[in-house]
Amino acid sequence: MKGNLLKYPGRKWSKHESLWNEEGLRPHLPVTELFTPQSFKKMIEQHPVVFLKPDLGMRGQGIVKVSRVKEGECTIQTASKTYKRRGASSAARRLKKLIGGKRYIVQQGIDLIRIKGRPVDFRILLHKTNGKWKFFGIMGKVAAKNRFVTNYARGGKAIRLQEALSKAFGNEKLGDVNWDERLKSLSLQLAEALQKYYPNVTELGLDVAIDADQRIWLLEANTRPQYQLFRHHANRGLYARIASSVRSVRAAKQQR
Missing domain, CATH: 3.30.1490 (Dna Ligase; domain 1)
Incomplete structure (x- = not known):
């Protein structure tokens, strides 16, 4: 199995199988x-x-x-x-x-949170540099009107994490949960787990959902992710840092 995963790092089924081997991550994986x-x-x-x-x-x-x-x-x-x-x-x-x-x-199918009836999910971006995974941040995607996919390339609109959660749940329901840390922690666990099967992967774009019960689900793990969403991040300098990191990790991979 490991050889197949290395050969076909883009296959959704193989990535799901590898993560399903990690019992602690199963609660976050859709059937x-x-x-x-x-x-x-x-x-x-x-x-x-x-x-x-x-x-x-x-x-x-x-x-x-x-x-x-x-x-x-x-x-x-x-x-x-x-x-x-x-x-x-x-x-x-x-x-x-x-x-x-x-x-x-x-x-x-996961009952994604919605804003004005439109489903919302989130992209988490990580890069591996100097042997360690670096968490860059989270951005939300709101589906275009009458669409069921949130992808930016399919008309989805960028939204920041706290804005999305506040609109979906209301601040009272959110309580004092630190969502940035909660999502960061899970994303690093997912990255380390995938690394066991894809040792050459240095980029990850994790598409995650939060459902109506505030449970987190992994929808997909992208190993060469787009990052245009992060132009809209609250940290105005983040997009440039991501672009620089992408150039570095891809250049390092070509030299192997």
């Missing part, structure tokens, strides 16, 4: 399986919403949302179309046609 009609039917029976994602893919491309809207009926949403199917078997056949020969995962 995930490789897509087959059988695995889809099992998942949609257990979860009201599931997402299908290309095993190799980025920037929200090719993601499909499936909702069990009522007994015996599923709604399938792509970026441009919506299909209604009666029964999980019929939905599975439609999905198989949509996916074709590509390898997909099927993942438990």
Whole structure:
């Protein structure tokens, strides 16, 4: 398994498998399986919403949302179309046609926090330099109107962590939790765990969700992440430091 992970560092399924080996991190991982009609039917029976994602893919491309809207009926949403199917078997056949020969995962849908009805998740950025992971910061992404993906490349808008949490929960519900530290601590645990399987990875963009119960979930670990979101960070000098660090870690990798 380790050799495969090193060979295909971009595969969502392999990264999920590696993290699932870490028992302490499992509470933060959505239930995930490789897509087959059988695995889809099992998942949609257990979860009201599931997402299908290309095993190799980025920037929200090719993601499909499936909702069990009522007994015996599923709604399938792509970026441009919506299909209604009666029964999980019929939905599975439609999905198989949509996916074709590509390898997909099927993942438990998380009840993301929302602002004015739009889902919000967060990007955490880390780089490994001089043998240690450095945490750069967190930025939120609010989905564009009528979209279910938050990706910046898909029209998502940047939002700062505290602003997002305050709007989603209200300050009273947030209490005195230090969310920056909570997310930083988890992100460093995730980075160290991934390092066991991907020793050459020096960049991580962790997409995390916070649900209505204030539980943190890892949605995806990106090993060559975009960082344009951080132009909007409260620390005005942070984006330039990130860009400089990216140049350094990528140059060092080329010299290996």
